[in-house]
Amino acid sequence: MDSKRYTDISEILTQYLEKKKMRKTEERFMILRCICSFPSHFDISELSQKLEEIKFHVSLATLYNTLDIFEDSHIVVRHQSIQSTLYELKILAETHQHLICTKCGAIRDLKNVSLKQNIENLKIPRFNAEYYALYIYGICSKCKYKLSRKKQI
Template sequence: MDAKKYIEMQDLFNRYLAEKKLWKTEERYAILECICSFPGHFDMCLLHQKLEEMNFHVSRATIYNTLEVLVDSDLIVRHQLMNQSVQYELRMLAETHSHLICTKCGAMRELKDMTLKKDISALKISRFTPEYHALYIYGLCSKCKYRLQRKK
């Protein structure tokens, strides 16, 4: 992520914390900065591991609470994909793709389709103002489909 976008996200986070009268702690900003370094999806364990590698020691409870604050502030998106653990993603990245999820093995792939994104954005829904969308398409990945065909 470039510096300009990171500063913009930091400003949005500052405004959110001020509006909700929440503490502006070093831990919250370190977690936000770490999240901005991920190119895609991450979970709490991966985030904790990366913070430890950066020699920034913070409790799992602080990470979990900060993730909740970041979801509430609309800076990150929570994904509950099938039976897997909860995953997160920067909202600005989540808006650029859809998710293809295998119902057999749980493998996930991202699909970037600008026509689909444009069509979804153009939807007019009465008495509702969409802020963002997340699209999940469930099916079989090529490996699972091949295995099923071989069994038959």
């Protein structure tokens, strides 16, 4: 696990909770610690599984609730595709763009450095950009393969 990452992000959470006068529960920080160990996207069941592995039991309701807090505090971003909802640390999500398959809902990372730089260098008048997420929609290779096989039959 990246403990430097966790230390930095838990600081953001502490400040957010203090500002909102919310309780700094062990659960919230434990879930955050767990999220920091994902190298990329994760869904709610993967998160709940990982917590079970370390014998930390939280209800799904608590998980959703906590993810809402993380989203609101810009710690985590939510990727919504047709079939799935994936989450990712904001600092990770900003290092790449996302490809979303409109057939199966798969979300994949695309790492295009010049796109990233272009977005970051954007000067937008009368608007203060805080963060971004870029999605490119299309058909993944698996679905394309399936489609082409169907056509042949």
